[in-house]
Every structure is written in C-alpha cells, then in structure tokens.
Amino acid sequence: MNVGIIGSGFIGGTLARLLSTAGHTVRVSNSRGPHTIDPDVFSTGAIAVTKEEALVGADVVILSIPFVRIPDLKALLEGLPEDSVIIDTSNYIPARDDRLDAIENGQPDSVWASEQVGRPLAKAWNTIYSASLNEAGRPAGDPERIAVPVAADRDHDRVVTMALVEDSGFDAYYAGSLAESWKQQCGTPCYCTEVTLESLPQALADADLARSRKRQDLFFSVYNERFGNVGTNPSRNYIVQLSKLIYA
C-alpha cells in the first residue's frame, strides 16, 4: 500500500520504519519540512516529503501529531478522495494539552478529531507506548504478541487499518465504532499495558470513562513528579509497569 504519514516523531517515525520494513511504500512528513526529519526514520526505505506530498497517491494517511494540532490538518485533508483511509494515533491528555470542553463532557477523542478535520477516521496504535511499538513487535502466532485495538465506522477503514496493525508486528482487534473508542483512550485498562489478544476484550469491557480520567490524572502526577512536564521518553519498562499499576 501507499502510506502517507503526517508526523515523524516517536510514533510516526517508528511506524514509517515498521511499515516500510513490511513492504509498504511510505512517505513521511512533519511540520518543519523533510530536511528536519531524523535520518533514522528512513533507515528501512521510507521517504521524507512535505505533508502535501505525503498525501499524493496515498491509500492510507496516518495522523501522528499532537492531539490539539489535529484541526490544523483540515484544509490539507480536504483534497483526499472520499474513500481514503485516515488513521488517527492521537490521545487527548489534559495534563499536557489545552483542556477541551467537548472531551471533558464525554466526547470520545477521535470523534472530536474526526469532526475537526471533517473526515471519517479510524483509530489505532494510540494504546501502544512508543518504545513498545519500536521494540516489542512479534510475528503473527507468537503467544506473547501484544494486541492493538482498532476503532472504525466504515468496513474498508476497519479492514485496511487492521491489516496495517498486523504488518507493524501486533495483533489487531476490532474494538467497535469510533463512538465506542473511549474504551481505548488514555487511562483505560488497555492503555500502554501491553495486553495480548486473549486479554484485550476483557480490558475493553472493564473500561470506565469517569475512572479513566481520574487514573490518567494519577498517572501524570507520578510521571511529572519524576520527569517534570517536559518532552522526555522514559523506558518501556517504567511506562508499562506504571500503566499496569494505575490503569489495569
């Protein structure tokens, strides 16, 4: 598939490497221009482009930018064909982002994001910590393979997104519509806890929106006390253990 990625950071850059390794043609972009992208992102064949170029001929566009920046992409995405698959990896994190009333009042993150860009979205890879995405992929059939929930409203979006999740080294599990995707948001039992396909359905069933908000605040209290409110990337072990303790 031709995959365009908007965002070349921890998640977008890692997906660029994993999906080009899997044989996809990947074009990856950021906000400052292709010359600013870390060369490691191209180590398996992805090409650095502008965000406009990332969309040319793309079967799939992956949005991997800070949640509050999603509305910036509305004009960019308007030119895509109606049946293009657009996958959102983002998470609303009020400890880090501006507070958004609609989401505080219960609107799922990706429903808000979809409304902002005026396009149907699928949601995937939002539950996996970047270090896990980078180092924990396993072949299909491995009993310890981590599972990634996928939310989508359209069949084609669901099928394509699940295939790409599998190609990235993780079991894909259809978690329901975008309206139900609050069950895989930050603070829920499947968030950064590296659940397998066997335990993911129960983790989704155990999700509780009000408690997930409280647990998210708890997590970031601990995180910010340890690291400060700065862009750092702690080890996989630290994030997964803390997430299991607080969210699971």
Ligand SMILES: NC(=O)c1ccc[n+]([C@@H]2O[C@H](COP(=O)([O-])OP(=O)(O)OC[C@H]3O[C@@H](n4cnc5c(N)ncnc54)[C@H](OP(=O)(O)O)[C@@H]3O)[C@@H](O)[C@H]2O)c1
């Ligand atoms: N980090 C994780 O473990 C993790 C896990 C799951 C989901 N997520 C979610 O995935 C998304 C990306 O996270 P990340 O950690 O990869 O972020 P990141 O490392 O900060 O990277 C963000 C990327 O977005 C680009 N960007 C920002 N605004 C843009 C715009 N208007 N147009 C085009 N590109 C833009 C940045 O480009 P410039 O640098 O040029 O500005 C950068 O390449 C977030 O929504 C996050 O919540 C993160």
